[in-house]
Structure formats: structure tokens, C-alpha cells
Amino acid sequence: MTGRTRDREVEIPRLEDYGISRTTGFLPSGAEGPPLQRLPGAYFEAWEALLDSLQGQLLAGQLRRRVRQLPELAASEATLGSGARTWQRAYLVLSFLAQAYVWGKNEAPCEVLPRAVAVPLVAVCRRLRLPPIVSYAAVELYNYRALDTAPLTLANLSVMHTFSGGMDEAWFFIVSVAIEARGAAALVAVVDALAAVRDDSHAALEDALASLQASVAALTALLVRMYDKNDPYVFFNRVRPYMNGWQHAEDLPNGVLFEGVLADAGANTNIPNGRVTPEGTYGKYAGASAGQSALIHVLDVALGIVHLPTANQPTSPSSASTPSKPVNFILEMRNYMPGQHSDFIDAVANSYSIRDYIESLPPNKPSSIKATTFFNNCVQEMKKFRSEHIKMVSVYIVSQANKRKDVGNAGVSAEVQSERLQNGLLARGTGGTNLIPFLKQARNETGDATISTTTTTTSANKTVTNRTNSSSSSSSTDV
Ligand code: HEM
DSSP states (O other): OOTTTOSSOOOOOOGGGGTOBTTTBTSOOGGGOSOOSSOSSSTTHHHHHHHHTHHHHHHHTOHHHHHHTSOOOOOSHHHHOSOHHHHHHHHHHHHHHHHHHHHTTTSOOOSEEOHHHHHHHHHHHHHHTOOSSOOHIIIIITTEEESSSSOSSGGGEEESOOSSOOHHHHHHHHHHHHHHHHHHHHHHHHHHHHHHHHHTOHHHHHHHHHHHHHHHHHHHHHHTTHHHHOOHHHIIIIIGGGGOOSSSOTTOTTOEEEETOOGGGGGSTTSOOSOEETTEEEEOOOOOOGGGOHHHHHHHHHTTOOOOOOOOOOOSGGGTTSOOOOOOHHHHGGGGSOHHHHHHHHHHHTSBOHHHHHHTSOTTOHHHHHHHHHHHHHHHHHHHHHHHHHHHHIIIIIHHHHHOGGGOOTTSOHHHHHHHHHTTSTTOOTTSOOHHHHHHHHHHHHHTTOOOSTTOOSOTTOOOOBOOOOOOOOOOOOO
């Protein structure tokens, strides 16, 4: 051990300790198997049967009535057992029913979630350490099914549930699942890179970073496959409404009342965070977003990419002169991941800093420059991923929002309309973010993690400790 590589031993997280697979990453697999396609036994049949007919019930305008008629079933170890898959399946079923209930189909949203769904949903979410609303885990991680025994690629994936019943929505989910599966190799590379830092092994570090770069490039290649089978009009008008939450929803200003969820249950962090009433507790939660993918967070943390709170932006026309409080959307999304997965992000953050290690290498040595180049290649790939993602958001959200007739008020110039859209009217993100400026900030912050090859080190005897997130950051919004 040399002082240059570390000043004290820190832990390198083991994937298996966090329920993460070396082949499927954050997607459930392994000894407990893939996600359950149905809860076992007859007890939960009423939930499953209603989910089976979700689209039909929504179209007939009957879903809400049917939810109100559900029996009050208990979600506990006595009914769900102790294995993770039953709890994950219960979360998927209940969060889909809740989401469909609240938004309906071309109906006004409903503010009160009946106790037959609200109470078990909160119980299940407490167990999984998730908020009681549909999330990336529900629509992606716990929702996939392999068509065959082959690896989880786009050619072998299917999803079990959608809200619209359409193929565009299925493809929207499938692309993310394929990204998660391909991301498994990136997670392995991150852990290998941390071990290489511990061992002060340049060769191992270069191997790990090369693998990481290739993986991130593959994620971007998968991302752009979105265009193949997800039509932007269908996505914007038929799919995206069901991804919405009720943290900043104009038509649900109080959030949603979780009927039967009472104050004492609120001690836990995942419980509705709003007003308590005799009927239940109000909660305000963001909707489902791939910003909740732990994979991207791990890559950011491993590369020393730091995301700052989003710069002040007005959140609605009426508040145009009163900027909103800055929010760190990306950090907040860690509350919307299964607890084990956000624990893993923390464990990577608390392990060695790959970036600090490379910055501490002796300057101008070919080996230092080589390691820096491998590292920067990874950062550049992450930046490319975010650039492609911004283009995609422009196609799927900004352009679609621009086409909506009600955006173009007479007398408002096209320029002002466009600016309004960009600043978060119809183009507001699922989680209520001011969309494009926020995404550009995240992309620019990614670039900030680049290490200069001319100033590879600050001092030859600098020690590498656990992560300090030393990257400088900008909130510039150049395109
Ligand atoms: C039609 C395709 C997509 C659209 C329209 C879209 C839209 C959005 C929007 C609106 C946001 C802002 C946050 C929010 O409020 O939700 C966001 C964030 C994000 N999305 Fe997507 N997204 C798409 C596909 C994906 C995919 C497939 C991934 C990768 C798994 C992804 C990864 C992310 C990440 C990591 C963020 C957080 C911001 C960042 O870290 O740069 N998105 N996306």
C-alpha cells in the first residue's frame, strides 16, 4: 500500500450485498428469479384480476368503481412471505392500480386514493423503501419478462404491464430495461476500477475504464433505439400522462389523500408527506422517471460527476417574477429507488475516488496521461449519453408540446412561447422539473468532471481518500 493510493482502507461495495446481479444489474434475477408475473395463491386474486383488465376498465369508465369495491387485503409477511419478489410484485400491482385510479382516462384526476389500495401500497413501499407512487422500479425493474432464455437484449425482452395497452409504451419501457441489463457490465467495471485504485494497479484501472467506456457507449446506442418503435405523438399524449406524479400537479394542488393511512404510520420516511386528516394522509410525490435509474447515478458518482441544484427558474407563468426554490432533482430521485439500490450508490460514493486517484498521479508521466485519457473517455461517453437524451426529450416532449394548440395564445410571439415551453409549461418534466435548462445543466456538469491532461496532478504526494466530490461545476446552459 502506498500513501499515494490511499490514506486509509475504505470498503469496496460487493454487488451481491445490494441485490445487484453481475449479468442483469439492478433488474431482479438470480436465485430468486426474475420478477413474478402474478402473486401466488388466491388471496390477492382480486388485485391481479383488476390489473388484468386495466385498459378495459379505464375505457369503460369503470376502473375507479372497481377499485373502490376491492376487498381490504393485508400486505404483510403473513400474506406476502419474506421473499423480495412477492413484495416487488405487490408494489407493481398496487402502484399501477393507484396511478390508473388517480388519473383515469380522459377524466378529471381523483384526489382520494381508496384505502383498499392506499393502505397496502404504503405498507409494501415501507418494506421496499420506495415512495407510494409508481416509479421506475415499478414500470421497468419489476415489469420485465424475457421472451426466451437468451440474454436480456432488445431482441428478447417484453414487459408485463402498460397503462395504455399499446406497443409504443411497451417499447418505451423495454428500451430502459435493455439499458439496465447492458448496464450490468458497467457496474462490474465500476467495482473493478475501485479495486484497481485500492491496489494501485494502472493496468487493471485501464481495463476497467475501457470496459466502462464501452458500456456507456452501448447504453447510448440502446437509448437511440427509442425512435424505432415509440412514436412521439403517442408517447406524449397517451403514455406520458400516466408517468405523472402529484408533487407539483396543478390539478392536484394538495397531492393525493391516502385514505386510511393515519398519522402514526407517518413516522416512516416513505409515508405521504403532507397534511394529516381524520380520513388519511396527503402525500405529494414526483412521477416515474428514468432519472430514478440507479445505474446512471452510480456512473455519475463513480466518475466524480457532481450535480448541483437546478438554477432558479420560474415554474409557472403566474410565478414568472418569483423564482422557485432551487431543487436538486437528480439527488431527490434517490428517494424514488428501492432502498438497497440507493444504498449501493452511497457505498460507491463512500469508497475510493477514481477521479482523485488519477488527479494525484505524478504529472506528465506517460502512464498518468494514459490513465487520464481512459478516465476522460468515460466522461465523454456520459456526456454523449446526456446529449442524445436531450435531443430525445426535444423530440418526444418539447416538439409535441409545441404542437398543442392551446399553447399558442394570440399576441404571444413564437419566441416567447418557445421560451415558456422551455422554462417548464407543457414541457415540464415528469418530476416537475424545468426541463431543458435542467437537462443541459446535468450535461454540462458531466463535462466538468473531465481531468485536464496538462494538470494531471496537484501534488505528487496527494493522498486518495474516500470520495469528496471535488469536481467543480457549472450551471451554464450552452447548447
Ligand atoms: C422517450 C424517451 C424519454 C423521454 C421523453 C425522457 C424524458 C425525460 C425527462 C422529461 C426528464 C426530466 C426529469 C423528469 O422530470 O422526469 C428525464 C430525465 C432523465 N432521463 Fe429520460 N427520457 C426518456 C428516456 C430515457 C431513458 C431510456 C433513459 C435511460 C435509462 C433516461 C434517463 C434519464 C435520466 C438519467 C434523467 C435524469 C437527468 C440526467 O441525469 O441527465 N431517459 N428524462
